[in-house]
Amino acid sequence: xxxxxxxxxxxxxxxxxxxxxxxxxxxxxxxxxxxxxxxxxxxxxxxxxxxxxxxxxxxxxxxxxxxxxxxxxxxxxxxxxxxxxxxxxxxxxxxxxxxxxxxxxxxxxxxxxxxxxxxxxxxxxxxxxxxxxxxxxxxxxxxxxxxxxxxxxxxxxxxxxxxxxxxxxxxxxxxxxxxxxxxxxxxxxxxxxxxxxxxxxxxxxxxxxxxxxxxxxxxxxxxxxxxxxxxxxxxxxxxxxxxxxxxxxxxxxxxxxxxxxxxxxxxxxxxxxxxxxxxxxxxxxxxxxxxxxxxxxxxxxxxxxxxxxxxxxxxxxxxxxxxxxxxxxxxxxxxxxxxxxxxxxxxxxxxxxxxxxxxxxxxxxxxxxxxxxxxxxxxxxxxxxxxxxxxxxxxxxxxxxxxxxxxxxxxxxxxxxxxxxxxxxxxxxxxxxxxxxxxxxxxxxxxxxxxxxxxxxxxxxxxxxxxxxxxxxxxxxxxxxxxxxxxxxxxxxxxxxxxxxxxxxxxxxxxxxxxxxxxxxxxxxxxxxxxxxxxxxxxxxxxxxxxxxxxxxxxxxxxxxxxxxxxxxxxxxxxxxxxxxxxxxxxxxxxxxxxxxxxxxxxxxxxxxxxxxxxxxxxxxxxxxxxxxxxxxxxxxxxxxxxxxxxx
Numbered sequence: 214x215x216x217x218x219x220x221x222x223x224x225x226x227x228x229x230x231x232x233x234x235x236x237x238x239x240x241x242x243x244x245x246x247x248x249x250x251x252x253x254x255x256x257x258x259x260x261x262x263x264x265x266x267x268x269x270x271x272x273x274x275x276x277x278x279x280x281x282x283x284x285x286x287x288x289x290x291x292x293x294x295x296x297x298x299x300x301x302x303x304x305x306x307x308x309x310x311x312x313x314x315x316x317x318x319x320x321x322x323x324x325x326x327x328x329x330x331x332x333x334x335x336x337x338x339x340x341x342x343x344x345x346x347x348x349x350x351x352x353x354x355x356x357x358x359x360x361x362x363x364x365x366x367x368x369x370x371x372x373x374x375x376x377x378x379x380x381x382x383x384x385x386x387x388x389x390x391x392x393x394x395x396x397x398x399x400x401x402x403x404x405x406x407x408x409x410x411x412x413x414x415x416x417x418x419x420x421x422x423x424x425x426x427x428x429x430x431x432x433x434x435x436x437x438x439x440x441x442x443x444x445x446x447x448x449x450x451x452x453x454x455x456x457x458x459x460x461x462x463x464x465x466x467x468x469x470x471x472x473x474x475x476x477x478x479x480x481x482x483x484x485x486x487x488x489x490x491x492x493x494x495x496x497x498x499x500x501x502x503x504x505x506x507x508x509x510x511x512x513x514x515x516x517x518x519x520x521x522x523x524x525x526x527x528x529x530x531x532x533x534x535x536x537x538x539x540x541x542x543x544x545x546x547x548x549x550x551x552x553x554x555x556x557x558x559x560x561x562x563x564x565x566x567x568x569x570x571x572x573x574x575x576x577x578x579x580x581x582x583x584x585x586x587x588x589x590x591x592x593x594x595x596x597x598x599x600x601x602x603x604x605x606x607x608x609x610x611x612x613x614x615x616x617x618x619x620x621x622x623x624x625x626x627x628x629x630x631x632x633x634x635x636x637x638x639x640x641x642x643x644x645x646x647x648x649x650x651x652x653x654x655x656x657x658x659x660x661x662x663x664x665x666x667x668x669x670x671x672x673x674x675x676x677x678x679x680x681x682x683x684x685x686x687x688x689x690x691x692x693x694x695x696x697x698x699x700x701x702x703x704x705x706x707x708x709x710x711x712x713x714x715x716x717x718x719x720x721x722x723x724x725x726x727x728x729x730x731x732x733x734x735x736x737x738x739x740x741x742x743x744x745x746x747x748x749x750x751x752x753x754x755x756x757x758x759x760x761x762x763x764x765x766x767x768x769x770x771x772x773x774x775x776x777x778x779x780x781x782x783x784x785x786x787x788x789x790x791x792x793x794x795x796x797x798x799x800x801x802x803x804x805x806x807x808x809x810x811x812x813x814x815x816x817x818x819x820x821x822x823x824x825x826x827x828x829x830x831x832x833x834x835x836x837x838x839x840x841x842x843x844x845x846x847x848x849x850x851x852x853x854x855x856x857x858x859x860x861x
Contacts (some may be wrong), residue, residue: 264321268316272333275340278306283339295347296413302412307420310340314424341426348417348430351410352437358403361445363490367407400661405490414496422500431507434496438489439511441551445485446515449477453518460529467526471538474522475545482556486512490556508563516557516565520546520572526851527575533590536583537618540625543576547628551748567725586663587615593666599679602776603689604836605696606676612669613697616662617704623658630657659709666697666710684733688775691725691786694718695779726786733772734790737764741797745804755818761798762820769829777834791830799823802804 282295295303313333320330351360421430446452450473462470490508497504523542529535546553546569557565593611601608619626673693677686698718701707707715740760743750777783802823809818821829 226232252690264319268319269329271309271316272329272336273311274334275309275316275336278309279313279336279340279343284860292350292593294350295343303416306343306427306824310337310420310424312345313337313340338423341421341424341429344417344421345426345429348414348421349412349433349437351417352434354497355410356441358406359414359492359593360441360498361485363389363403363407363491364411364488365484366401367404367411367491371814382836411492411495415498418496419499422497422503427500427503429504433496434493435507435510438493438507442485442489442511442515446481446519449481449485450474451477451515451519452521453483454525456525456528459525464532464534467535468538471526471541478519478545480547481515482552486516486556487552505559505561509559511556511577513562513565516553517568520553520565520568523572524568524575527572527579531579531583531586533615534581536580537622538575539580539583539628540622543573543580543629544622544625544730546573546576548623580629584665588665588668591665593670594672596676597679600689602774602836603680603685603692604776605778606673606689607694608676609669609673609693609696613700616665617700617706619662620705620709623705623709626658626661627656630661639753656709657709659711662706663710663714669697670694682771684729685775687725687729687732688777691722691729692777692779694722695782698722699779708837722782726782726789730786730790730793733768736795737761737768738795738797741765741801745800749805751808757801757805758809758818758820765821765826765829769833772833775834776836778836783834787830787833791827794830795823795827798826 236675269848295306297303302688313336317330317333317337320333357363416559418430432816459467489512493504493508493511497507523539523546526542527539550569551572553569554566557563591608594608596608673690677689680686698715701710701718741757761775777786798821802819806819
């Protein structure tokens with residue numbers, strides 16, 4: 214007897230009213246055939262007689278209350294809800310339904326054939342129809358009190374958290390509890406109304422489920438709430454996108470779409486789905502099965518569509534610039550993953566969690582592939598034209614900027630790279646493994662970025678071989694490594710790679726600048742005698758000056774077009790050369806000028822004074838040089854000397 218034996222019915226699969234009525238009349242017919250044997254039934258005990266009278270009274274009371282509201286519903290009057298003001302009428306109605314259910318159960322267990330049982334069944338059907346309408350009216354007309362934002366705020370209230378665990382027998386008192394609680398606590402009017410509306414829904418759901426009408430209840434709930442979730446996602450701009458559609462987007466359009474998705478997803482997870490899960494948990498707290506089925510039907514489709522977008526982006530055509538969008542997507546999902554796992558915790562909706570993890574994995578693979586491709590692009594750089602003046606190579610600039618941008622994603626990279634870092638053996642002509650081994654904490658991100666720098670340095674070593682002048686190749690290496698150092702210092706790379714790593718590169722700069730000095734200026738130094746010899750002949754002195762003049766002018770003219778972009782390094786190199794050359798030349802100049810003071814054409818023999826040498830050196834390595842020349846003029850202090858001035 215599907216309807217009458219309600220205490221044994223499964224809430225998730227109730228019988229229909231038609232089937233219930235058929236079962237009822239079948240029962241009455243069967244029991245009537247046994248009426249001839251009623252004389253053999255022993256007299257009822259007084260306690261049963263008393264219970265029977267109580268149950269009949271319950272049915273009579275229910276008849277009055279249910280028919281009262283059934284009449285209002287059947288009339289042409291505007292629908293009047295039970296749940297108004299203090300909900301007194303609603304509580305009476307719910308209580309009479311509970312009493313009616315007890316009475317029906319009593320008569321069924323007593324195998325009674327009285328007309329009261331038939332009346333009770335009819336009343337129950339009317340009551341369920343009424344509650345079904347009430348449930349629909351609340352869900353459809355009070356959406357503003359049940360929107361995800363209001364529900365999410367309400368979920369933060371301690372009294373609502375308590376109400377989830379309220380037993381169904383106490384649910385009718387929940388409205389009063391909320392009214393008293395909210396009056397004592399500081400919450401907004403919107404939250405107060407949201408709490409009351411949620412309480413009304415729970416009261417109805419508990420009653421219908423307990424009465425065996427769970428299916429009718431959750432069907433209404435599912436249809437209305439799913440439309441609200443779908444509309445919410447639509448308003449957030451969340452819709453299914455194909456790989457072809459995303460692939461056809463221009464970079465700026467894709468960037469806008471990704472940023473919009475990130476903002477919308479945070480709202481969808483933290484407000485829309487969170488609020489919907491909380492509401493569903495609250496309304497159907499007495500039935501885990503119904504709760505799970507309802508929420509799965511409402512949120513599964515939208516959740517998958519929401520979290521599918523990053524995977525679609527990850528599968529599109531790769532580019533070095535796209536890595537930052539991919540990491541933004543990865544960071545967002547990883548940040549929201551604990552909440553996603555909590556909201557979509559039911560087994561029936563695990564596909565949403567699977568989609569989130571799948572998107573993370575696809576994004577991770579794409580990021581790693583782009584980094585690997587970036588390494589290969591460095592190694593395969595085929596530019597054969599030397600950078601004029603030994604300046605900064607375009608590859609150095611692009612790689613340094615790219616790594617600085619990657620460093621700002623240290624947290625995401627730590628998760629993505631993890632143990633995936635792998636290195637390849639390089640023929641390290643000038644660079645050693647210390648650039649990797651000295652990275653702080655030996656983290657995967659440190660090792661990976663340090664390795665990419667090493668790949669760049671090895672490539673720069675090859676680029677340096679394009680210069681015909683060895684000194685210029687050393688200056689080129691010093692310039693480019695110094696550029697990397699400064700870019701590291703001025704970005705998050707410094708925190709990742711560490712000061713020890715920077716110090717190691719600074720040693721490289723010092724090494725190459727020293728090699729540059731030795732190769733570029735050694736010939737000039739060799740033109741001067743190693744010691745001052747008073748016995749040296751005048752002709753030999755003239756020869757020393759002649760060789761020095763030619764060598765210095767040749768070296769200077771050659772290096773006028775060489776550059777050192779970094780001011781600090783430029784000053785260090787010039788000061789280093791001047792400290793070695795100028796004092797050395799000054800001693801030679803002052804010692805032997807006395808010997809040559811009477812010579813004709815002294816300005817031809819001695820073309821540079823010590824101050825001229827310093828001035829010329831100070832004028833080297835500037836990037837904004839247009840043209841420079843050496844101007845011969847007379848010195849006021851030394852009438853027979855020549856002064857070379859460097860002018861722009």
